[in-house]
Amino acid sequence: MDIREALYTTRAMRRVRPDPVPLDTQARILDAAIRAPSGGNSQNWRFLLLDDPSVIGRIGPLYRDSIDQLWRTVYADRLARAEAEPDAPDSVELRKVQASAQWLADHFEEVPLYLFAFVQSDPTGGSIFPAVWSAQLAARAEGVGSSITSVLGFFHPVETLDILGVPREDGWRMACCVSFGYPTGRWGVARRRPVHEVSFRNAWGTPVGFEVAEPLWPDPV
Ligand SMILES: Cc1cc2nc3c(=O)[nH]c(=O)nc-3n(C[C@H](O)[C@H](O)[C@H](O)COP(=O)(O)O)c2cc1C
Secondary structure (H helix, E strand, C coil), X not given: XXXXXXXXXXXXXXXXXXXXXXXXXXXXXXXXXXXXXXXXHCCCEXXXXXXXXXXXXXXXXXXXXXXXXXXXXXXXXXXXXXHHCCCCHHHHHHHHHHHHHHHHHHCHHHXXXXXXXXXXXXXXXXXXXXXXXXXXXXXXXXXXXXXXXXHHHHHCHHHHHHHCCCCHHHCCEEEEEEEEECECCCCCCCCCCCHHHHCEECEEEEECCCCXXXXXXXXXX
């Protein structure tokens, strides 16, 4: 697959079928992920693939509780605004994300594969998220959808580490949990604020020097 197609179309694909992801596909995803950079090439990371239904079944309730808490805390104001102004574009977008995230919570046990990423001594996450995103791009190339999630780490870190048997004394921190599976929907270009609205040149606030009204992939014909 063209790298630009993967970059433009790797979305949060939470709605997936229960079909297993074959081991050789998993191997290609993780082997690509560990090519990513880390500070000083320390590779101070561990990856835990989870496909055992009995373990997924223990984490599912924690995940659902985390998502419930997320809506009631971090997202409470934004959701209230979306309810007050349901037709505003931001509200429509937020409700789409909420519906998709809630789907994953409600169907946590039906997702065939999760990847938990752990890191030591990396407060910024700069040495783990490149590898995680590489795993998601590699999965995209295999036709496997994925979504990074962080709520378990916010709301139930200790219980999750215990269920997964992570040795606490070694200082391993859970960076995220990524869901994987074959998507039920179709791939599309990720909608984002255009680059010229979020970029500057030489000094904060100075225009970047170009405007990109529409995504630059696929190439215009
Ligand atoms: C650091 C980080 C944490 C995230 N945590 C969650 C999460 O806990 N649950 C979830 O469903 N999605 C989570 N997401 C996924 C985002 O909601 C998603 O990437 C964003 O809405 C863009 O989706 P799109 O690529 O489909 O447009 C997270 C993404 C990032 C980068």
